[in-house]
Amino acid sequence: MESSSVVHDLTPLVEPAKKVYVLDTNVLLHDPTAVTAFNEHHIVIPMTVLEELDHIKDRRDKTVSREARIAINMIDKIVDAASPQAIQEGVGIPSADTQGSRGTLAIFPDQLINDDSDVPYLDGTPDQANDNRIINVALKLQAENEGAFVCLVTKDINMRIKAKGSGLLHVEDYRRDRVLDDIDLLCKGYAHIEGDFWAGISEVDTIREDDITLHRVPRDSVADAYPNMFLHDDHDFLAFVHRIDGDYLYLRCDSRDNLMNRRFWGLSPRNLEQAMAMSLIGNSDVDMTVMTGPAGSGKTLIALAYGLHAILEEGRYSKLIVARSTPPIAEDIGFLPGTEEEKMAPWLAAFDDNLEILHGSDESCTGSIDYVKERANIQFKSLNFMRGRSFNNAYIIIDEAQGLTQFQLKSVISRVGEDSKIVVLGNLAQIDNKYISPLTSGLTYLVERSKGYDHAGIMHVNGIVRSRLAAFAEENL
Structure with a gap:
């Protein structure tokens, strides 16, 4: 054939x-x-x-x-x-x-x-x-x-x-820097597990590393888990993701009471998210903490209280640097009188307000604030003048980061030197840069890009604690 x-x-x-x-x-x-x-x-x-x-x-x-x-x-x-x-x-x-x-x-x-x-x-x-x-x-x-x-x-x-x-x-629109399709998908630094967490775990091992006890569970037990996030359920379970490898999550269990009893410079948390943020920012293995959340949720107060605690009580850093972007300052700062700190005063009044909260009960509030500023070596900087410098043995707070591009944030974070910690704060609902949206903000980019880094932590601090009027305004106006 x-x-x-x-x-x-x-x-x-x-x-x-x-x-x-x-x-x-x-x-x-x-x-x-x-x-x-x-x-x-x-x-x-x-x-x-x-x-x-x-x-x-x-x-x-x-x-x-x-x-x-x-x-x-x-x-x-x-x-x-x-x-x-x-x-x-x-x-x-x-x-x-x-x-x-x-x-x-x-x-x-x-x-x-x-x-x-x-x-x-x-x-x-x-x-x-x-x-x-x-x-x-x-x-x-x-x-x-x-x-x-x-x-x-x-x-x-x-x-x-x-x-x-x-x-x-x-x-x-230019979309290269867009890391999310919906801002509601932005990671928060914690995950709530409905019901009982342990009921959904098929296997668990308990191991001892140095002075801490870790529970090893299969990695697929928690979808999209990343290092330094918190897990909690409807019962009493609360854990911190200590690390992740190819097959397992290593959890360090904690109690809500332990987190809620934490104190920094006399400041105590008023809700679980604040408590988790304070635990994260106080972790010596975390070099960068990114805190997002609405106005009045306590982001700035937590960052400032820990800075004073770490410098004056623990002696961990030699100075506290507070910086923020100042759009109007671009043309005007050179004409304002005084030193760089005095020029920055109109844009950093929020930190003086928070210092007053921390020392409002002192006999001489003004004297206490001046004393703390000098002892903690608090320096106020404009981000426009931080490039080209290197900051060693410093605790750095970047405020109002929601208006920065990813390029601007990268150029600032790359200045952080040895033995330093940086805290980046921002509220994506208050962007005043006409070319930036919540999806294209450098803060959104930073959260998504750094969540998998072992030495970075993310926390969305929700719940308005400034006042009941502030809560009403945030939700209804």
Whole structure:
């Protein structure tokens, strides 16, 4: 019997069409490395964006001017050796992935765009001239490349609305730094187990390490567990995840009474979440604690009380540094009178308020506060002036971190030196940066990225304890 050969038609692989992304200035300020974030696709930077970066790089605001310079330097490295024609057509972007195709970067001379009846055109309205010119670039590329995916990427909500209203089909926010799809999924540092925790455990071993007793349970007993989180159930079970390996969770059991009886500088917890936060912040093996939660939940008070306790009672650190981002200060701090601490006073009054709470019952409250500030070596800093420094043997509090980008937070945390601890505080419901949302906040990014690190701890402190009026305002106004 004669065998017949079967011929298979091979379908040739077609390289997917490259997408075109037009970047707005605020994207490069939010993430100066954004030009490397679009894989194999084509990046277009309008000349107007370069002009804005050039203007911003010389501002007194050291944070934003530094990011502008980094973005300019990165663009320069890519196009440095290219010809003018190549720069307008697209220069290959260096990529760590040697197997895949590289993306390209082009500079678009948008000053040459004029009103054209075939292309929608936004005029140079004085207040919106730059935004309009950038939108015009995307509109012209869309008209000249029919059927291609041309997208404007901007963090300006109003600009996105204007671009869509002008006929641009694709407009997006910058999403590289988005680690969650829903802010409700942000980890809290603890998990509540319904019913009896031990009833759902198939096996458990008890081991002794140094001076602590650990219970080893299968890792899949608690979904999405991570180091330094707390577990509690509807009964009396409360445990701390001491560590995790490939197959097991190692739990250190504790009691609610023990946590609720903890004291820092005369401060005691008023609810379980505060108690867990105090336990976490006092853990010598945790180098960074991130506390989130609504206004009035006690985040700042806990952080400050532990700092005073650790410096004045335990002698663990030599100084207490309090820092926060000060958006209005960008242009104004240089003109305020006095030392850096005196310049920062309007933005750090909350810490004086908390010192008054801790020493309000003293015979001389003002004298006690002045004494503590001197003894604990409390220093007030603006984040705009912390870069380039290194802080050793220090206890550092970063307040109002919800308005920082991931790039800004990284540059601050990387300054923490030996024998230091940093506490990052923020309320994602109080973001005043127009280009940042709860999903794109550096605080959200920090929580999700650091939750698996053995020497970091996360805690969401809920429950308004400032007053019943504050609780009403947070929930109903």
